[in-house]
Amino acid sequence: MTTTHDSRNDRNDRNDETYDVVVAGGGPVGLFLAGELRLGGANVLVVERLAEVDVTIKAGGINTAGAVALYRRGMLPELAEAWERNRWRLQAFLGERETGAEAERAAPTPPKFAGHFAGIMMRGDLFDGSDPAFADVGPADRVGLGVPQAELERILGARAERLGVEVRRGVELTGFDADEDGVLIHLGTGGPVRAGWLVGCDGGRSTVRKLAGIGFPGTEPEITGYQAVVEMSGGERLGKGWTTTDVGTYVNGPFPGRILTVEFDGPPADRTAPVTADELQAALRRVSGVPEVTVHEVHSSTRFTDNARQASTYRQGRVLLAGDAAHVHSPFGGQGLNLGLGDAMNLGWKLAAVTQGRAPESLLDSYTAERHPVGAWVLDWTRAQIAVMRPDRHARALRRVVTDLAMTTAGTTYLVKQISGVRQRYDLPGEHPSTGGSAPDLEFSDGTRLGECLHGGRAVLFDLADDPKLRARAEEYGDRMDVVTAVCPGRPELTGLLVRPDGFVAWAADGDDGRGDELADALARWFVTA
Template identity: 45%
Template sequence: MSELVHDVVIVGAGPVGLFLAGELGQAGCSVLVLERETEPGSPWRTAPLGRRGLSAASVEAFYRRGMLHQLLTAAGGTEDPDADRPSVPRGVGHFAGMRLDPAKVDAAAPRFRLPSPATDAVMASLEAVEAVLAERAGKFGVEIRRGVTVSGIAQGETGVVVRAGEHEYAARWVVGCDGGRSAVRGLAGFEFVGTEPQFTGYVALATIADPEKLRLGFTLTPTGMYVRPPTTDGHISMMDFDGGAFDRSQQPTREHLQAVLRRVSGTDVTLSDVRLASTFTDRAMQTTTYRQGRVLLAGDAAHIHSPLGGQGLNTGLGDAMNLGWKLAATVRGHAPDGLLDTYTRERHPIGAWVLDWTRAQAAAMKPDPHAQAIQRLIRDLLDTRDGTTYVFEKISGSSIRYDLGSDLPLAGRNAPDFRLEDGTRLGDLLQAGRGVVLDFSVDRCLRGSARGWENRMRYVAGPARNALGFGAVLVRPDGVVLWAGDRDPDCGAFERAAGQWFGSPSL
């Protein structure tokens, strides 16, 4: 017999699972999170080895759920979370170890962008991110059980039973957020396809006897790449193009790490001590669908790739933001037909792009004349304003646009952070996890139409400080624009869009 019955069981209490749990809990769903690890902290989740870059898109997700202040505090920042950030983030990343120059990013390039507290990237440890997300999930009654290893999944017509040791957990839906070696993915029979690795990557916390022999930052060499963060003593990463030959079941020794570092750096540098070390590869795999019946996947459980460009965590958080409101609407019984299927339709292409993005970087870094010719070409492109802006928009997430079957210029895009004359921002209105109708024209017809969905979206009327020429905008709970009308909104078009994504109105 099952111990408990929940609306959703999430396997994995990392950032993706916890973000999704908070989304579902806020919507009134009963959620249980099962986590294999007994404790939330480890050296691999704290700084410096657990430090990760959250893109502007991910920071915006925290902002839109009222967690920006907590995130900045957890990351050690002292900035005012309500202040507008620079239109171009101060750290704009790299492509294959070739740094982008922030001065070459065209801040006016995105057609629809407004000042916001969440335009800058944030560096934070996984432990800090998880603490913020766990606190939010707990506020909404989410239960987290640790030390639980999933060993079986059995689907039925109305639910799923998850086996873990001697216990069974019954739920209407199960979501695997359990990482690159996902048990849920294998047990549920997802097809996982992709490409084999080109390199073995190493990350270590070590004592470097002669650190002056290594450059700071990203260093791309004729034999690979190494990274020595300027703010962390002893933190070193390397990429060795051996076809991913190092056996991950082995713990890399000091001698092995030193030999790889010398080969990649072209120096006789010495590692006198290694405190922590691990390996990774650029194996790039993705499930062919993100849903099998009542089992769904998000984050690394659905797609794995190298950490080049820092897209992994950010893509997973995007999965959770996209899936959360759709699964909640399905659980609550007001989702229109096919709503949950749009999760795979919208997020699978994003995952496929990330795999290609990391493959392209690996190809450009290979130690051969062909790759070095590509490097020279890329450096020339990054020396231009258009080239740098293109790469920045990709890695920041600002270029994402879902195909919603609409030719409206704003449909499918991330909504600008519209600010009303009274100071209220769209980001403030999205904190409740519901859709939002912004009626800048104060149209009576639109006000009446929105009443049919008032339990699923919030109607707010009033002039905006900059409406970008629009008269009204309908925004999904995840911040994606569904419909945008001109100064004389078409209420019929609004009702069709609302019905398509929010289900039948309940007057």
């Protein structure tokens, strides 16, 4: 971490702008985190080096865990509208319906695919949505929503603006001086700004992480991948969707001109160089074995590898990391963006509580403790997919076995549970099986759902047995949490539930079990009395 011996004395003589938190990086993770911080009362500045939203083709959707997190903040209608706009475009390419207004009005609800593992597509008709892991997900889509990353960034940017977040685009963090009192942040444009805390959401090559001296161990890449939107001809022989060949893997679709290639020839010599039409054409011809396919124009493109690394800690003093700044891996399974949204959901309420004096700094220790194991699991999950995608005979034999398993209901449901994020949980104290897991989206007798009670980003104590003693336990916490008294016909045995602002269960009880010390311990662990 960079420091200067006289930084605190200098601050007394300057009119530096001051914020509770500065977030470096205005992508989806940084913007979502900024919104979470504002919900908790923090004064937030986001600095983003790009002047406009990055429209480069990247993630094509969010999984169940990501959709549930955004649903809990009241954003599901916006996401559903974006998904509908995107869905018809995909349908037309896949040839599943006629084009035109009349056909669109008559079109049935399109079939879903359940996801993919190492390019092995999992069929929606084999996915068992009644599995207990999905039973309480609620109205958030159980498999995911096809919302492109750029569109998600715009939605989150508008939300941040509504909440009062200051976002400066075209401004890059160039350095910082951190000590026990705060952080002085140097920007490429304008003077320095002061903050109590700095969060790096600035991508896999994170300047914040590097300057903080946080280690980034992992495994070296063995692939070069391209993803692009192009104008091309001669592609009639290309398969639609994911295709595995003797050389590697390529993808054609799911909308016209979108291509992806993967070759196991090591990492590219220069990941930052512009991707040319000739480069994409050569890769596509090599992998597909279709020599007549010709790329005429490149609209959007990116290179990627399977470089898999994770920060040794997500917090060092007053500097924290989230999203790709904390972990990088291959895009297979589509988990990177969702993992970052989970980081933001976990960190936002905790850091806001610390900045507002509602919690001690030690609360932030739980951020790395809870999120680091989830990140490590995702990295291994992506490494496993690389092993199945290799073109050697042993890997291809393994791929046939995995494909057979994926073509069963049990196999598809298991794989979807993993890549959807619904099995993520934290190791929290408590005997009830719900403790540490994502809260079930209970439906109450008045028609409301649990997730709707979390829109404000506050903890909620649910009294499901009309127990005044239970409600009285929350009184000493003042405005730290909401109390909801409701009846849940679908879970009559459940009498109480304490849900953290991130939607994870801190305490639960059936009947009178755990109503004493266990609830008191959970309240004291996560919330300071008023």
